[in-house]
Amino acid sequence: MEPYLQSEKNGHVLRVTLNRPERRNALSTPICEGLLALPAEVEADLDIRCVVFTGAGEGFCSGADLKERKESDEDARWRYVELVDKALLEIEAIPVPTIAAVNGHALGGGTELALGCDFRYAVASANFGLTETGIGIIPTGSIVRLLRDGYDSLNSMLTYTAAHFPAARMAEMGFLNAVVADQDALEKSVRELAGQISRNAPLALRAAKKVKRALAAERTAAAMGPAEAIRRTLDNTEDCLEGLAAFAEKRDPVFKGK
Numbered sequence: 001m002e003p004y005l006q007s008e009k010n011g012h013v014l015r016v017t018l019n020r021p022e023r024r025n026a027l028s029t030p031i032c033e034g035l036l037a038l039p040a041e042v043e044a045d046l047d048i049r050c051v052v053f054t055g056a057g058e059g060f061c062s063g064a065d066l067k068e069r070k071e072s073d074e075d076a077r078w079r080y081v082e083l084v085d086k087a088l089l090e091i092e093a094i095p096v097p098t099i100a101a102v103n104g105h106a107l108g109g110g111t112e113l114a115l116g117c118d119f120r121y122a123v124a125s126a127n128f129g130l131t132e133t134g135i136g137i138i139p140t141g142s143i144v145r146l147l148r149d150g151y152d153s154l155n156s157m158l159t160y161t162a163a164h165f166p167a168a169r170m171a172e173m174g175f176l177n178a179v180v181a182d183q184d185a186l187e188k189s190v191r192e193l194a195g196q197i198s199r200n201a202p203l204a205l206r207a208a209k210k211v212k213r214a215l216a217a218e219r220t221a222a223a224m225g226p227a228e229a230i231r232r233t234l235d236n237t238e239d240c241l242e243g244l245a246a247f248a249e250k251r252d253p254v255f256k257g258k
Contacts, residue, residue, distance in 0.1 A: 005034035006056075012049040012198035014042065021057025026065040027109050029080065032087035039093040049198040049205055051094055052190055053117060054101040055110075060126065063108025066135070066247050078235055084109060085141050085228065089220065091116030092213060095206050097197050101190045102126050102176075103183055107164065112142045114175075118209075119193060121178045122167040123186050128175070134162035135243030136255065140231045144223045148216060151175075 006017045016038065018025035025031075042048050055061055064084050088109060091098065100106075100114035102122035111128045114120045122128075130139040139159060146155035154173050158165070167179045180186050197205070234240050238258040246253035 004028060004031050009048065012047060012202075013194045014045075014048045014051045016051060016053050017056050018053075018061055019056040021055075021059070023065065023067075024059040024062035024105070025055040025057070025110070026062045026067075027084055027087070027113075028065045029083060032083045035087040036083075036090055039090055039095065043095050046202055048096055049200070049202050050097050050099065050194045052099045052101050052194055053091075053113065054103050057104070059104035059110075060100075060102045060106040061110030061113050062105065063110050063112075063131070066244055078232065081231070081235065082228075085224075088112045088116055088141050089224070092216065092220075095209055095213075096202075097205060097209060099190055099194060101186055102128075102167070103186060105164075107131055108139065111158070112139060112145075115142060115145055118212075120176045121180065121186060121190055121193070122170070122176050123183060124167050124179050124181055126167045127164040128158075128167070128170050129162065129164040130158040131162045131164075133159060135247055135253065136237060136240035137234050137243070138231050140224070140227045144220060144227050145216075148219050148223065 004018070004020050006019045008015045008017075018031060020026060020028065020031070038051070042051060064080075091113060097119070098117040099119040099121065100117040102114055102120065104123065104125070105127045106114050106122075107127065107129050108131050111130055114128075130142050132139045143155055143159055146152070146158075151174065154175060157173065165173075167176060170176050171179050178189060180189050239253075239255045242255060243253045
């Protein structure tokens with residue numbers, strides 16, 4: 001697997017680590033391509049009964065690589081956006097139960113990566129947020145899946161504010177299964193959950209996941225096309241370009257509604 005996306009199998013559990021700590025594990029093109037390959041890899045190995053996602057260093061995932069996006073032309077930017085959307089959506093296609101072990105901040109696409117998992121555990125110090133409207137775009141896949149799964153209030157809070165929310169607040173809003181004190185407690189809790197899952201019958205686990213996927217897939221596919229078309233109207237606006245520039249320059253953006 002691509003060095004920025006590392007995997008290690010321990011018993012029946014596959015641990016996948018986003019490994020760009022110097023970029024807060026931002027979703028580069030190679031990482032997204034590795035995520036897209038995961039469902040087929042797990043499908044081919046019946047010995048895998050659970051997949052755990054985590055991040056290297058002190059962060060889980062800072063979302064899209066805005067530096068890579070800013071340095072591309074309009075067509076390349078849109079290809080990158082489509083790649084990120086597809087990679088994060090395909091997390092749901094992994095044929096066994098998945099756990100997000102959120103070891104640090106999970107912002108933008110990092111929150112969406114966790115959203116795609118069946119279970120979400122986080123350290124108390126982790127912050128979450130769908131920050132896209134703060135840079136002139138929208139979190140397409142997250143909006144679709146939150147509304148699909150009945151989280152209208154959570155979607156509104158995350159999408160419209162673009163704010164950062166601590167793990168405890170995310171648990172109160174129903175996003176997290178558990179919040180633990182620190183990295184050691186996270187490892188222990190996730191290991192116990194993965195162990196409990198992996199003791200069960202592999203064909204039954206995959207069948208249960210297939211039912212869940214089938215129920216969600218049709219509604220997701222129906223909504224994503226129109227949502228992506230709406231998002232694309234933002235991609236080359238002055239506000240979007242200003243948002244990307246402001247992020248790169250570490251300043252507040254000045255939006256003009258153009």
